[in-house]
Amino acid sequence: MLSDKTKKLTRQAYNGIAEAIPNFARRKEQNFLIAEIAKTLAGEYQKQRRIMVVQAGTGTGKSLAYCLGAIPQALASGRKVCIATATVALQEQLMHKDLPLVQQHGGMSFKFGLAKGRQRYVCLSKLELLSGEAGEEEGQQALWEKKPANADIAILKRLHQAYHHGKWNGEVDSVPEPVPDYLWQQIGSDKHSCNKQLAAHRDCPFHKSRDDMDSWDVLIVNHSLLLADLELGGGKILPEPDSMYYIIDEAHHLPQVTRDFSAASANVKSTSDWLGKLEKSVHKLARELRSDRATNQASELTDDIEAITDGLGQVADFCEANPKLFDNPELRHRFEHGELPEVLITLSTNLKTACNQALKRTTKLQQMLMEAVKDGEIKGFQAEPLVADIGFHMQRLEGLTQLWLMMAKQDSPKGAPLARWIERVEFNQRSDFHVSTSPIEIGFMLEEMLWSKAAGVALLSATLMALGSFDHYRHQVGLRNDDGTRYTALPSPFDYQQSATLYLPKLDIEPQDDRFGDMLIKKIPELLEEETATLVLFTSYRQMEAVADTLRMHKKLPILVQGEKARSELINEHKQRIDDGKVSILFGTSSFSEGLDLPGEYLTNLIITRLPFAVPTSPVEQAHAEYIKSKGGNPFLQLAVPDAAKKLVQSCGRLLRNESDYGRIAILDRRLVTKRYGSSLLDSLPPYRRHIEY
Structure with missing residues (x-):
């Protein structure tokens, strides 16, 4: 139950913040949300399952609301608050604006910080070895997947120097110069090669950050961590x-991030090459350990590696013998209903067993190494390259084991099958085959991992409902209507009727028509007349670039196009043009339909060229549609339409960011009027003033 003391503390915090912010607007929606989150987490509605799902419209002030709804209750109950976000922008807002505000003016004493994944920190041991600063030439070469370029070694040397001169804290987000992704993957910290038993690891950037985290009352993380x-x-x-x-x-x-996080993949031929390096590494380690037990483990591991290599060779032979499987534009074969042919089932099962045995033996060798360090049989400085080397291999072996475990898994008839597919790819200038697998539905995973274990959960977004209902989202994340979860939809405080017009001009052509691009070239300039700040959203890069090129050539329009410069540069240039009293037109695709903040005069004219239906080109989307159909459902109505409804709301949400904003939204897709689902999509939008020419 929510105690009177906690209620009082929450009210005092809210009042303190309201007094500290000039012209603070006390919103009933925000007050209601604070109370609902606090009551849910305190167990007033459901003691065993304290979960709520909230759709809070733009302008509700949800970040301040959940801080005030959760932090007082957490402090009172001796718990911590974990705020998980999807974007860096929101993390920075919480770190540098919202939480400092609550801390300074809320009358509560608490600590907070941004927790990052281990891979966001450099491993100093790897950095020293790979840069050659450790003086271990053999260890340096063993850690590289291929011979490094001199430019890469030079970057690592400069990073090593920057860290030890106090000019860099060891985080990827603050590197003093750009570091390519492939290079960071070589020097990033990982769980297998990071060991506090070794002196060089005790004061590394990752462990320093974790020591700080223990003292935090509020943790900010991303969804992946x-x-x-x-x-x-x-x-x-x-x-x-x-x-x-x-x-x-x-x-x-959350559903998409969970699905991506749970997927596994690997190349066939390049994995066989890497296994040769693994074999050399374990025998080198066995020699250093100088024990019969280690030698026996290394010998048995050689047998496992031979079994894996043989199995991968047979997978490659199967692919080479069936070229028609990859005779399509994607060079990909997806197995219908996730069902593998008998030969691949056998190979996957054998590979799963061999990979699992190899991982166990490699883990035992790593444990022997750490025991030898502890017993003083191997000095810490001698162990450093060995630990880094075996850790790198364990990380990769773990991923390989997961892939073949999922490929070999027998799908339950009660749930959706796994999506499984193979692609022909080019890797290191030779042909290879990329094997992948992914869950289709992930609700049961979130139930097992989070909903059934957490002290309390609040899920929030401006776009959780689809077509006026939480049903689609509830199914995606594994919640039910009768499990005690609370669902709340809070309207935005914006006056949509007065602030914005939704304009549907009469058009004769639908987006599937070959003439649609020509129609856009004709219609967009008409919608730009007497407008200063415009954002035009496309669903296709190709169409966006074609329209932009034509309008620049024939109409001499000042168009800024996504992809031609960094996103931040484009936005700054757009704002500068507006500040200078000039016209600015910004063209973007789906990534500009979310997280793009252009308040006030920076955006008054929003043009959406077509409804944001996703084309089911990814193997997982195709498998999901196939599964829905196999159950007698309609993939278009059950997946595509709800998804498009949410994306359309997000796109329209770019126009009004503050209560004083105004403007027009034009949608150039006649299907909103001509198709049966169109009225449902229109009704899912905020109540804008409507001007429909049909």
């Missing part, structure tokens, strides 16, 4: 789930 901890059972990276209240903001991203 949250899932990384939950996959390990919870409490391994972050505090235990039953000791935390989870606030999952931007929660509409």
Whole structure:
């Protein structure tokens, strides 16, 4: 139950913040949300399952609301708050604006910080080895996947120098110069080669950050780090789930992030090449350990590696013998209903067994190494390259084991099958085959990992409902209507009728028509007349670029196009043009339909060229549609339409960012009027003033 003391503390915090902010608007929607979150987390509605799902419209002030709804209750109950977001922008807002505000004016004493995944920190041991600063030439070469370029070594040397001169803190987000992704993957910290038993690891950037985290009352994380901890059972990276209240903001991203996080893949031929390096590494380690036990483990591991290599060779032979499988534009074969042919089932099962045995033996060798360090048989400085080397191999072997475990898994007839597919790819200038697998539905995973374990959860976003209902989202994340979860939809405080017009001009052509591009070239200039700040959203890069090129050539329009410069540069240039009293036209695709903040005069004219229906080109989307159809459902109505409804709301949400904003939204897709589902999509939008020419 929510105590009187906690209620009083919450009210005092809210009043203190309201007094500190000039012209603070006390919104009933925000007050209601604070109370609902606090009551849910305190167990007033449901003691066993403290979960709520909230759609809070733009302008509700949800970040301040969940801070005030969760933090006082957490402090009173001795728990922590974990705020998970999908974007860096929101993390920065929480770190540098919202939480400092609550801390300074809310009358509560608490600490907070941004927790990052292990891979966001450099491993100093790897950096020294790979840059050659450790003086271990053999260890340096063993860690590289291929011979490094001199330019890469030079970057690592400069990073090493910057860290030890106090000019860099070891985080990827603050590197003093750009570091290519492939290079960072070589020097990033990982769980297998990071060991506090070794002196060089005790003061590394990652462990320093984790020591700080223990003192935080509020943790900010991204969705991926949250899932990384939950996959390990919870409490391994972050505090235990039953000791935390989870606030999952931007929660509409959670299903996709969970699905991506749970997928596995690997190349066939290049993996065989890497296995040769693994074999050399384990025998080198066995020689250093100088024990019969280690030698026996290395010999048995050689047998496992031979079995894996043989199995991968047979997978490659199967692919080479069936070229028609890849005779399509995507060079890909997806197995219908996730069902593998008998030969691949056998190979996958054998590979799963061999990979699992290899991982166990490699883990034992790593344990022997650390025992030898502990017993003084191997000096710490001698162990450094060995630990880094074996850790790198364990990380990769773990991923390979997961892939073949999922490929070999027998799907339950009660649930959706796994999506499984193979692609022909070019890797290191030769033909290879990329094997992948992914879950289709992930609700049961979130139930097992989070909903059933957490002290309390609040999921929030401006776009969780589809077609006026939470049903689609509820199914995606594994919640039910009768499990005690609370669902709340809060309207935006914006006066949509007065602030914005939704304009549907009469058009004769639908987007599927070959003449649609020509129609856009004719119609968009008409919608730009007497307008200063315009954003035009496309669903296709190709169409966006074609329209932009034509309008620049024939109409001499000042168009800024996504992809031609960095996103931040484009936005700054757009704003500068507006500040200078000039016209600015910004062209973007789906990534500009979310997270783009152009308040006030920076955007008054929004043009959406077509409804944001996703083309089911990814194997997972295709498999999901296939599964729905196999159950007698309609993939278009059950997946495509709800998804398009949410994306359309997000796109339209670019126009009004503050209560004083105004403007027009024009949608150039006649299907809103001509198709049966069109009225449902229109009704899912905020109540704009409508001007429909049909």
